[in-house]
Amino acid sequence: MQHPESNTNRQFDINSYEDYKREYTNSISDPEKFWAEKATAFQWRKKWTKMLEWSFKEPDIRWFIGGKLNITENCLDRHLEKYGNKTAFIWEPNNPDEKTVHISYRELFSKVCRFANVLKNNGVKKGDTVCIYLPMIPELAIAMLACARIGAIHSVVYAGFSSGALATRILDAEARILITSDGAFRGKNQISLKNIADEALKNCPSLNKVILVKRTGEPVSLTEERDVWLKDEESKVSEVCPAEEMDAEDTLFILYTSGSTGKPKGIVHAVAGYMVFTDYTFRNVFQCTREDVYWCTADIGWITGHSYLVYGPLLSGVTSILFEGIPTWPDAERWWKLIDKHKVNIFYTSPTAIRTLETYGTELIEKYSLQSLKTLGTVGEPINESAWHWYHKNIGKEKCPILDTWWQTETGGIMISPLIPVKEQKPAFAMFPLPGVVPVIVNDKGEELKGNEIVGNLCFKQPWPGMLKTVYKDYARFKKTYFSDYPGLYFSGDGCKRDKDGHYRITGRTDDLIKVSGHLLGTAEIENAINQHPDIVESAIVGYPHPIKGNAIAAFVISQNQRNDSNAIKKEIASLVTKTVGPIAKPEQIYIVMGLPKTRSGKIMRRILKKIMLGEKKDFGDVSTLIDPDVINKIIQELSLVESTTQGS
Numbered sequence: 001m002q003h004p005e006s007n008t009n010r011q012f013d014i015n016s017y018e019d020y021k022r023e024y025t026n027s028i029s030d031p032e033k034f035w036a037e038k039a040t041a042f043q044w045r046k047k048w049t050k051m052l053e054w055s056f057k058e059p060d061i062r063w064f065i066g067g068k069l070n071i072t073e074n075c076l077d078r079h080l081e082k083y084g085n086k087t088a089f090i091w092e093p094n095n096p097d098e099k100t101v102h103i104s105y106r107e108l109f110s111k112v113c114r115f116a117n118v119l120k121n122n123g124v125k126k127g128d129t130v131c132i133y134l135p136m137i138p139e140l141a142i143a144m145l146a147c148a149r150i151g152a153i154h155s156v157v158y159a160g161f162s163s164g165a166l167a168t169r170i171l172d173a174e175a176r177i178l179i180t181s182d183g184a185f186r187g188k189n190q191i192s193l194k195n196i197a198d199e200a201l202k203n204c205p206s207l208n209k210v211i212l213v214k215r216t217g218e219p220v221s222l223t224e225e226r227d228v229w230l231k232d233e234e235s236k237v238s239e240v241c242p243a244e245e246m247d248a249e250d251t252l253f254i255l256y257t258s259g260s261t262g263k264p265k266g267i268v269h270a271v272a273g274y275m276v277f278t279d280y281t282f283r284n285v286f287q288c289t290r291e292d293v294y295w296c297t298a299d300i301g302w303i304t305g306h307s308y309l310v311y312g313p314l315l316s317g318v319t320s321i322l323f324e325g326i327p328t329w330p331d332a333e334r335w336w337k338l339i340d341k342h343k344v345n346i347f348y349t350s351p352t353a354i355r356t357l358e359t360y361g362t363e364l365i366e367k368y369s370l371q372s373l374k375t376l377g378t379v380g381e382p383i384n385e386s387a388w389h390w391y392h393k394n395i396g397k398e399k400c401p402i403l404d405t406w407w408q409t410e411t412g413g414i415m416i417s418p419l420i421p422v423k424e425q426k427p428a429f430a431m432f433p434l435p436g437v438v439p440v441i442v443n444d445k446g447e448e449l450k451g452n453e454i455v456g457n458l459c460f461k462q463p464w465p466g467m468l469k470t471v472y473k474d475y476a477r478f479k480k481t482y483f484s485d486y487p488g489l490y491f492s493g494d495g496c497k498r499d500k501d502g503h504y505r506i507t508g509r510t511d512d513l514i515k516v517s518g519h520l521l522g523t524a525e526i527e528n529a530i531n532q533h534p535d536i537v538e539s540a541i542v543g544y545p546h547p548i549k550g551n552a553i554a555a556f557v558i559s560q561n562q563r564n565d566s567n568a569i570k571k572e573i574a575s576l577v578t579k580t581v582g583p584i585a586k587p588e589q590i591y592i593v594m595g596l597p598k599t600r601s602g603k604i605m606r607r608i609l610k611k612i613m614l615g616e617k618k619d620f621g622d623v624s625t626l627i628d629p630d631v632i633n634k635i636i637q638e639l640s641l642v643e644s645t646t647q648g649s
């Protein structure tokens with residue numbers, strides 16, 4: 001079923017509120033027909049025989065059954081004839097003095113094919129998992145697409161993760177090959193990625209091949225037989241690489257996300273459903289045309305980068321920016337400068353970044369016109385109203401809609417979002433479920449709350465094509481995490497409100513996960529790291545509101561030795577967390593306490609610690625299940641002691 005390339009220049013499905021209503025109704029009344037229509041625009045080697053089979057009871061969801069395709073043919077080959085010379089990526093290096101690189105669709109295609117041949121030449125086969133640990137350089141996107149080209153599964157690990165976190169992910173995914181670089185530039189820092197990888201690989205004996213991309217040029221030590229330079233390998237192969245025919249349900253990638261146990265979950269996405277959903281949501285949410293320049297600031301190491309920096313934009317054949325650096329280096333006007341330089345039309349970022357830049361004032365912004373911008377977006381955590389207004393006024397000049405897009409690593413693509421053709425904007429509201437998305441809000445007993453003006457737990461009633469397949473090698477955890485709290489529904493872990501107009505507003509996590517600067521972290525993951533410290537008997541992690549990060553982390557720890565040097569212990573704990581999980585998980589506050597509020601069954605009541613962090617002194621709700629309710633007062637006393645000494649010092 002070959003389709004003419006004209007289908008790569010499709011317009012949007014949603015151009016008005018009426019369109020949205022119609023699409024939404026069709027997507028619910030006949031999802032099979034609806035998604036079949038959307039899917040015909042792609043190149044398939046073989047059409048699916050059945051659109052959908054599903055159950056949320058013994059969760060098993062399959063889309064485009066029997067279909068055969070390769071996603072890279074849809075991201076690349078399909079555009080070449082007419083748009084081969086069009087820029088796919090504009091790469092902006094960390095250092096403003098280094099040259100900007102424009103990569104056309106044709107160049108990207110050649111680079112992907114050559115890299116794919118390098119992988120093959122190094123023994124990678126269809127179905128193998130390749131771990132990618134790279135900074136924001138073009139090779140990161142190229143490596144992912146090269147995997148997809150030959151049917152290998154990519155597992156990208158964010159380059160800000162520590163060696164411990166990298167090792168855990170390599171082991172869980174059973175990756176035998178790693179793609180990394182000598183180092184990474186990030187603001188004024190240079191990070192020796194290869195050294196971190198070497199540290200991780202000490203614990204990963206079955207990983208026997210490392211492909212190294214040269215980025216910083218710093219010296220690295222090479223392990224013979226195992227480590228090879230990409231450049232050398234590229235010279236051995238051609239740039240012709242036919243795409244592997246994949247089944248619709250074959251795994252495209254694994255991406256790890258934190259869970260409520262210490263071990264991260266390998267979220268599995270399959271080729272066809274993910275492709276159709278990211279394409280549909282990208283086109284209709286951002287409404288990006290071929291003339292537009294689009295910029296998503298997320299790191300490719302997170303799902304936002306996968307779906308809306310790599311796959312979504314490439315499926316649409318648009319030009320997007322890939323930026324290696326950070327917004328505050330060499331100064332806090334870097335982003336604004338880049339927006340003017342490249343005449344960016346659509347700009348997608350995170351609330352944390354907005355709040356950080358807000359602290360630098362508006363003078364830096366006023367140096368730039370920002371007139372090219374027509375749409376702004378945010379993702380990753382709830383955006384507070386004041387940040388929303390600041391973004392709207394100072395960046396959007398009150399003329400750009402803000403798309404507050406709600407979704408998750410697990411959902412593959414955007415689920416709830418404001419819509420550009422619907423002019424109405426409500427600060428901090430994600431607004432409308434997209435076609436195919438059926439939210440239900442339930443109370444803690446699992447009863448559906450019907451009607452409007454309600455608050456509860458956000459669940460979904462029907463499958464959507466981008467939803468995860470499973471948790472890698474752990475179907476039981478997949479079932480337990482998403483389908484057991486509220487049987488028959490997919491549970492997101494978020495709280496949500498539906499207002500009087502039926503618009504959705506996300507209120508934040510309701511489980512043991514914490515969003516810090518948009519990064520999802522598990523309390524258990526951080527506690528496990530802290531508990532490795534020889535003096536620490538037990539620890540409890542909670543999140544508390546932070547003006548820039550959204551949430552910050554407080555650690556309550558019990559130390560077995562009454563060491564006088566509590567500051568030294570705190571430093572050791574902080575560096576242990578940095579080393580084991582990564583700098584993003586470092587606790588902002590560490591309190592050494594005599595006891596923790598525990599129930600008779602041994603569970604730590606984190607909600608009490610949270611309340612203490614919020615300054616609560618007496619109203620702790622039901623504490624009857626605590627072994628020692630007096631522990632609360634002791635903690636409050638210990639905290640006020642710490643506070644008075646720090647204020648005094």
Ligand code: WT7
Nearest residue numbers: 304379380381382404405406407408409506520
């Ligand atoms: C969690 C998923 C989806 C890409 C990045 C995060 C929170 C995400 C919003 C938003 C309020 C949001 C939720 C969600 N979240 N977007 N627009 N408003 N909260 O992916 O790391 O899998 O995190 O991010 O809590 O469950 P993720």
